Amino acid sequence: MEPIKRFGGSMVALPINDIDTDQIIPARYLKVTDKAGLGAAAFSDWRYNADGTPKADFPLNQPQYQGAKVLIAGHNFGCGSSREHAPWALMGAGIRAVVSTYFADIFKGNSLKNGLLPIIVDEPTQQQLISLAQEDPTAEVVVDLEAQTLTLPDGRAVTFPVDPFSRYCLLNGVDQLGFLLGLDDEAKAYESAHPARVLTTA
Amino acid sequence: MSAKTLFEKVWNAHLVRPQTPDTPAVLYIDLHLVHEVTSPQAFTQLRERGLKVRRPDKTLGTMDHSTPTTPRGADGLIPVTDVQAAAQLDVMTKNCTDFGIPLYQLGTQNQGIVHVIGPEQGLTQPGMTIVCGDSHTSTHGAFGALAFGIGTSEVAHVLATQTLLQNQPKTMEIRVNGTLHAGVTAKDIILAIIAKIGVGGGTGYVLEYTGSAIRALSMEGRMTICNMSIEGGARAGMIAPDETTFQYVAGKPYAPKGADWDAAVAHWRTLPTDEGATYDTLVELNADDLVPMITYGTNPGMGMRITDRVPDPASLSDYSAKVALDKALTYMGLQPNEPLLGKKVDVVFIGSCTNSRIGDLREAAKFIQGRKVADGVRVMVVPGSQRVKAQAEAEGLDRIFREAGAEWREAGCSMCIAMNGDQLAPGQYAVSTSNRNFEGRQGKGGRTFLASPLTAAATAVAGVVTDPRTVTV
Numbered sequence: 001m002e003p004i005k006r007f008g009g010s011m012v013a014l015p016i017n018d019i020d021t022d023q024i025i026p027a028r029y030l031k032v033t034d035k036a037g038l039g040a041a042a043f044s045d046w047r048y049n050a051d052g053t054p055k056a057d058f059p060l061n062q063p064q065y066q067g068a069k070v071l072i073a074g075h076n077f078g079c080g081s082s083r084e085h086a087p088w089a090l091m092g093a094g095i096r097a098v099v100s101t102y103f104a105d106i107f108k109g110n111s112l113k114n115g116l117l118p119i120i121v122d123e124p125t126q127q128q129l130i131s132l133a134q135e136d137p138t139a140e141v142v143v144d145l146e147a148q149t150l151t152l153p154d155g156r157a158v159t160f161p162v163d164p165f166s167r168y169c170l171l172n173g174v175d176q177l178g179f180l181l182g183l184d185d186e187a188k189a190y191e192s193a194h195p196a197r198v199l200t201t202a
Numbered sequence: 203m204s205a206k207t208l209f210e211k212v213w214n215a216h217l218v219r220p221q222t223p224d225t226p227a228v229l230y231i232d233l234h235l236v237h238e239v240t241s242p243q244a245f246t247q248l249r250e251r252g253l254k255v256r257r258p259d260k261t262l263g264t265m266d267h268s269t270p271t272t273p274r275g276a277d278g279l280i281p282v283t284d285v286q287a288a289a290q291l292d293v294m295t296k297n298c299t300d301f302g303i304p305l306y307q308l309g310t311q312n313q314g315i316v317h318v319i320g321p322e323q324g325l326t327q328p329g330m331t332i333v334c335g336d337s338h339t340s341t342h343g344a345f346g347a348l349a350f351g352i353g354t355s356e357v358a359h360v361l362a363t364q365t366l367l368q369n370q371p372k373t374m375e376i377r378v379n380g381t382l383h384a385g386v387t388a389k390d391i392i393l394a395i396i397a398k399i400g401v402g403g404g405t406g407y408v409l410e411y412t413g414s415a416i417r418a419l420s421m422e423g424r425m426t427i428c429n430m431s432i433e434g435g436a437r438a439g440m441i442a443p444d445e446t447t448f449q450y451v452a453g454k455p456y457a458p459k460g461a462d463w464d465a466a467v468a469h470w471r472t473l474p475t476d477e478g479a480t481y482d483t484l485v486e487l488n489a490d491d492l493v494p495m496i497t498y499g500t501n502p503g504m505g506m507r508i509t510d511r512v513p514d515p516a517s518l519s520d521y522s523a524k525v526a527l528d529k530a531l532t533y534m535g536l537q538p539n540e541p542l543l544g545k546k547v548d549v550v551f552i553g554s555c556t557n558s559r560i561g562d563l564r565e566a567a568k569f570i571q572g573r574k575v576a577d578g579v580r581v582m583v584v585p586g587s588q589r590v591k592a593q594a595e596a597e598g599l600d601r602i603f604r605e606a607g608a609e610w611r612e613a614g615c616s617m618c619i620a621m622n623g624d625q626l627a628p629g630q631y632a633v634s635t636s637n638r639n640f641e642g643r644q645g646k647g648g649r650t651f652l653a654s655p656l657t658a659a660a661t662a663v664a665g666v667v668t669d670p671r672t673v674t675v
Contacts, residue, residue, distance in 0.1 A: 017526045026646070033243070076405070105371075165224060176359065177355075187230070194230070201258065201304055
């Protein structure tokens with residue numbers, strides 16, 4: 001994985017509460033066995049007409065928001081299913097961070113494992129960012145994972161929480177599986193102290 | 203020893219390494235259920251890194267999400283005509299074969315929805331940690347297991363190491379005392395809870411359902427409740443094991459036998475929350491106050507008593523909530539203050555990991571027996587597993603459904619997820635016993651009212667949304 005430290009980018013706003021993973025990527029796109037090409041399916045039902053043409057009024061389709069890296073959403077982004085296809089689709093669509101007042105637990109965990117940053121801000125900041133994105137599509141924010149700050153175009157920096165372990169992995173470009181594989185002795189010790197009651201192969 | 207909650211006991215018993223300021227806890231996973239949709243990329247990761255599945259004997263595969271529920275061919279097999287789904291199922295078979303994981307193949311006697319087969323096989327037992335790449339893994343918490351959905355990266359973690367990195371969640375007690383009235387079910391309890399706490403209210407929490415109304419429920423009712431914990435934002439929901447639990451597990455294929463059974467039950471009796479243990483939050487409901495529930499909007503928190511009218515966005519003070527309700531009603535084609543009772547529906551779906559067990563089918567069949575499905579309504583009854591299907595057929599339930607004009611189908615997720623050929627057409631209305639009414643969840647443009655199997659059955663017969671309490675069985 002590429003380390004993530006700091007990046008800037010313009011924003012696109014979807015000021016809708018409770019955007020669920022079925023909106024981020026509908027289930028019919030999950031019949032795949034790899035991660036490639038899911039960006040085209042991001043927000044598919046909101047983004048395309050029945051004949052497959054892009055809806056002109058959907059922000060992600062509008063020319064002024066092409067290249068946006070930061071998605072500003074309503075409250076509780078990513079609720080619903082555990083599909084990791086949701087962050088894969090968002091990243092495939094060029095999104096590197098999502099800003100909301102809070103995120104669904106599974107989505108947040110999935111995102112952090114893929115280098116998509118879930119950035120939690122307070123409601124006034126969320127509203128300010130929505131207005132900014134809508135009024136000036138060229139306005140840029142800077143995300144600094146090391147400092148855990150989101151810097152607004154006016155220079156104001158707000159801090160955001162990140163689980164320290166996820167932050168460490170992202171800053172260093174290492175994935176979490178490597179850490180778990182390194183605990184093999186501890187897993188073995190646990191297994192010998194806790195004999196299994198249920199074995200699926202029995 | 204300080205007093206502990208059920209959750210804390212199960213959590214502590216599975217710590218390979220405790221949480222530190224720098225690292226999450228490392229939890230040992232007792233059972234990993236795998237299905238075709240969220241696992242392929244995890245197996246790819248294992249292959250790329252040259253890793254094995256650490257404990258194939260603690261892993262079980264099934265096929266459920268992308269599988270058709272259409273009738274078997276002359277060869278006795280369920281035909282998979284969707285090329286992409288067929289390829290995904292082939293990959294599942296290859297992955298399980300290559301890595302030595304037992305797999306319940308499509309159409310074989312034990313195959314079914316992942317959260318139906320674990321309990322019916324007796325693989326789901328109190329005090330275990332159970333994960334699956336599916337958010338409704340919370341279902342298994344009905345047994346006093348800590349069970350939650352994981353993403354595909356985490357599927358790879360568990361396949362490779364049988365462990366998982368987790369930060370300890372907070373605990374919320376949801377206490378439901380009182381007694382349910384006739385016609386009111388477990389589904390109505392959980393829809394009422396989610397309407398109360400909201401679709402994000404349980405975020406960061408593990409829920410424990412307590413109280414006399416929960417204790418009075420069957421295991422199937424408890425599974426329905428725990429199943430939808432995720433619809434309130436909680437990754438897991440739990441119910442303390444008791445005699446009802448032990449009776450359900452006893453005699454199942456993977457249940458402990460003989461002296462092992464006695465030892466297991468003795469251990470399970472230590473799991474319930476201790477007197478004096480505390481939760482971070484408490485939510486209370488009284489079962490006496492509950493009536494059948496139905497959703498009107500586009501998330502499971504948008505639910506109301508079936509006798510209520512659709513809420514009016516103008517009555518809301520919070521701007522974003524007003525916008526959300528307005529958007530939901532536009533999608534649903536509903537007017538503020540409109541009653542749902544009497545609303546014409548196109549489809550009734552009885553199935554999903556929420557409500558496709560034998561008890562659900564028996565309840566629905568009791569309503570439908572001797573009646574006919576209303577003209578112009580498509581009624582799909584989809585058993586949760588091949589075993590549920592066989593049991594229902596042995597009891598003649600399939601005949602009751604068929605004679606009434608309903609479709610009796612093969613086991614699977616079916617129209618709950620609409621990625622398998624079973625789906626609503628744009629604009630259609632469905633009363634569904636499933637768990638999600640998100641936009642497009644049951645088919646692009648489809649409109650879902652979530653309700654209990656009783657409400658679904660009453661609606662199937664009447665052709666319009668019907669309060670089951672108004673129908674004489």
